[in-house]
Amino acid sequence: MTKVTLTVNGRSMSGQAEGRTLLSSFLxxxxxxxxxxxxxxxSQxxxxVVHMDGQAVKSCTVLAQDVDGASVTTIExxxxxxxxxxxxxxxxxxxHGLQCGFCTPGMVMASAALLAENPKPTEAEVRHYLEGNICRCTGYHNIVKAVMAASGQDAGGAVAAE
Amino acid sequence: MYNFDFVKPASVEDAVAALGGDEAQPLSGGMTLLPSMKQRLNAPATLVSLTGIDALKGVCRDGDMLVIGAATPHAVVARDAAADYPALAELAGQIGDPMVRNRGTIGGSLANNDPSACYPSAALASGATIVTDKREIAADDFFQGMFATALDEGEIITSVRFPIPQKAAYAKFAQPASRFALTGAFVAQYANGVRVAITGASENGVFRWSEAEAALSSNFSADALAGLAASADQMIGDLHGTPEYRAHLVGVMTRRAVAAAH
Structure with missing residues (x-):
């Protein structure tokens, strides 16, 4: 076991990690x-999804020891x-961008990453960016509406497109 | 996944030394290696992370070449290669999803040589040079079949040198679940001719479609490919598509790439 220290949501936090400990398990x-x-x-x-040094990553496919010292933002x-x-x-x-809510932490973190790099995305850009986030309840339309609304744009236009 | 020792050297020399150990493997972005270790398809005794080596990162112009550090993530290539080699940047921007692009690296993709990965087609169509810790390998010699490359055990890719073409484009027919290429064509036009590399289609991994290269070198237009068909022999057949389907896609995607070349 090796000590791993991260800055998580602005606080320095430490714990023990094996070589194989994933960032998701560590958190x-x-x-x-x-x-x-x-x-x-x-990783599908x-x-x-969390942010690591400002970038969205899939924490189930990142080794905790590999990111020792990183700054991480989670849904918390x-x-x-x-x-x-x-x-x-x-x-x-x-x-109503969620039903069961299981995918929501990742959806919110991916959406935050999108809006950080593209504050006024088009609906198509939202859909494209969320390609790596799977929701099995909503059919995505309300998620897209939520992201459009969070960007300060009209959410009403999001309709079935694909 | 089985446990392993983890080391994170800060220099190429230290990484090469660490890879000299028993059953040690390099880890770059881990987008393929970690999932395969979870499935226990791969169980190294030691993982040597390359992500702490600054010398392996970055995109820079060197005359008529674009040089990309092996541990440069796809998202950085998509952004930083856009001005010098837009087709390459566009390819990088279509790999996986945003989270995968933030971690996965060009060196990792080339070293893995997945038969459906995007980057091998760009390297082969550009006649790139794969630079390692001990030599330079031409792309024509580097790719040696599905998941096979010219790399020796413990040899690390340090950078990739891409000659910048006059015009190029990548056309990818994405497998929607994996976002790998069901078939992808990279077309690059240089002063001395056109190169066409196809990924996702062949059981032997990325390959050059020489008939299309000959036709395009004399007439760089989609029309020049009329009547040309790739053979279905040795094409991949799986639940996503038959060999004949992929052979057909080779023609379609190559024509689309030619039409889109800029």
Whole structure:
């Protein structure tokens, strides 16, 4: 076991990791941050997306020891300081961008990464960017509406396109 | 996955030394290696991370070449190669999804030589040079069949040198679940001729479609390919497509790439 220290949601946190310990397992089991979900564990579904040094990554396919010292933002870091929902989270609630909610942490983190690099995406850009996040409930339309709304744009235009 | 020792050297020399150990393997972005280790298809005793070596990262112009560090993620190539070699940047921007592009690297993709990966087609169609810690290997000699390359055990790709073409494009028919190429064609026009490399189609991995190269070298237009058909012999057949289907796609995607070349 090796000590791994990360800055998680602005706080320095340490834990023990084996060589094979995944960032997703480290966050959930070692640091107790279970908001990051593990869906497929094969880097396809995107439920485990977190930001690492500002970039969205699939934490089930990153080794904890490989990112020792990194700055990580998880879904727990997306709420406002007073505990109320952040803009993207609130938009997901307002537009029913979730049903069972399992994919939602990854959807929110991927959406936040998109809006950080492209603050006013088109609907097509939202759909393209969320290609690596799978939702088995909503059919994506309400998720796309939520992201459009979170970007301050009209959410009404999101319709079945594919 | 089975446990292993993890090391993260800061220099190529230290990485090469660490790879000299028993059953040691290099780890770049891990987008293929880690899933294959989870499935226990691969179980190294030691993983040597290359992501801490700054010398392996970055995109830079060197005369008529674009040089890309082996540990440069796809997202960085998509952004930083856009001005000098737009077709290559566009290829990088279509790999996987945004999260995969933030981790996966060009060196990892070329060293793995997945028969459906995108990058091998760009390297082969560009006549790129794969630079390792001990030699330079022409792309024509590098790819040696499905998941096979000219790399020796413990040899690390350090950079890839792409001659910048006059015009080029990549056309990919994506397998929608995996986002790998069901068939992809990279077409690059140089002063001394046109090169066409096909990925995703052949059981032997990426290959040059020489008949199309000859036709395009005398007339660089999609019309020049009329009547040319790739053989279905040795094409991949699986639940996503028959060998005949892929052979057909080779022609379609090559024509699309020629039409899109810029």
């Amino acid at each position: 959930r089991e070692e640091l107790g941050l279970t908001g990051t979900h593990v869906g497929c564990d094969t 579904c995107g439920a485990c 870091g997306m709420a406002n300081a007073d505990g109320s929902l952040g803009t993207i989270q609130q938009a997901f609630q307002d537009h």
